Every structure is written in structure tokens, then in C-alpha cells.
Amino acid sequence: EDQVTQSPEALRLQEGExxxxxxxxxxxxxxxxxxxxxxxxxxxxxxxxxxxxxxxxEKERLKATLTKKESFLHITAPKPEDSATYLCAVVWNTGKLIFGQGTTLQVKP
Amino acid sequence: EPEVTQTPSHQVTQMGQEVILRCVPISNHLYFYWYRQILGQKVEFLVSFYNNEISEKSEIFDDQFSVERPDGSNFTLKIRSTKLEDSAMYFCASRTGGSNYGYTFGSGTRLTVV
Structure with missing residues (x-):
């Protein structure tokens, strides 16, 4: 079965970490x-x-990479405004998106 | 930048009532979608629409659901007899088509069934 799994479910970082x-x-x-x-x-x-x-x-503090089995979203020196849920999704062969459950990021000042 | 517009932003309805969620996709897009997100859960695919017909639907999209593109600009999702478990955020999305899978999502309609 096709699946998309994101980890961690939640992540707390200090600003700049x-x-x-x-x-x-x-x-x-x-x-x-x-x-x-x-x-x-x-x-x-x-x-x-x-x-x-x-x-x-790459876009500002974010960089996304892809291998044959996984993708990483690297966050460099995050700021509080980067706090959000980050969703990953893959395109199924019919064009629909299959989403992961997301990672909720909290960046503390 | 072009946007996908959804109305209303929040709708509260009684169980068993019909609701219509409305979307205005980006004008030159050809593929239209509805997704939903139950609180705390994944975003899930409901239905895709192309060339004035449904191209794919999920198991969730049963006979209580229907979609229309009545006038070439609006794209609607109708739920005929709402259930408590239909409470969710409903997102409309569109894309240009072909090998371009660049979706644009609307801000969503929060449906609360009481």
C-alpha cells in the first residue's frame, strides 16, 4: 500500500537551532x-x-532534498515565524495527492 | 498572485441538512479537487474533476456527496444529508494540468455539523 510517513510528529526548536x-x-x-x-x-x-x-x-531558511525513499526539509536558523505544520505529499499516478500526517514545528524565541 | 477562493470560511449546520461549499478555482486551471481534513488528522483526497466530469473519487465520496462546475468558474461540493462525522476542513484545489502537478489550495471551509 502506498504510504507517506512524516517524522517527527512535533518538533520544538529554539530560535536559530x-x-x-x-x-x-x-x-x-x-x-x-x-x-x-x-x-x-x-x-x-x-x-x-x-x-x-x-x-x-531552497527558499530562504528552507531546503528540501529527495532520495529514492525519502525527502528531508532542512530548516536553517529558524525564526518564530517559521512555526507551522509542514506537510509532505506525493502525487499518485492519477494526479491526486497523498499526504503525510505532518510535522508541527514550534520555534521559541 | 492568483488564488483559489472558498466560501463560506465557516459553516455550522444541523445534522441531516444539505450544505453546499463553494470554490472559485484559478481561471486557467483545468483540474479541480476537493480534499478534507478532520481535526488532528491527515489531509485526505475526496474527488477530482476534469473536463466537466469526475475523474476519480475516494471511498469517502459516497452518494451523499456531489460536485458541480455549473458556470465555468465556480466549483461546488454538496453534501446532501450531513452527519456529525462530516465535520472537517474542506479544501478546494486546482492545477493547470499535464505534467504540471503544481496545486493551489484555497483557505478552506470549516464545516461543523451539530
Missing amino acids: SSSLNCSYTVSGLRGLFWYRQDPGKGPEFLFTLYSAGEEK
């Missing part, structure tokens, strides 16, 4: 892996799309 979020997937024929940010009561906000193993993308 870098860390990584993990997304492991078991999907045959990956068509794309997405990272989204979700603030409470809001819809997912697009961060990155990765299509092939070895690909990396």
Missing part, C-alpha cells in the same frame, strides 16, 4: 513530492516540488 524534518514514502512511480506549510485554520501553502532523486530546492 537548525534541524530537519523527514518524509518517507512507499509509492511506486513517483511523479512528484510536495512540501507545504499549513498555518492553523488555513489551507496548505506551497513550498517546494521535487521530481527526482538527488534534486534539491
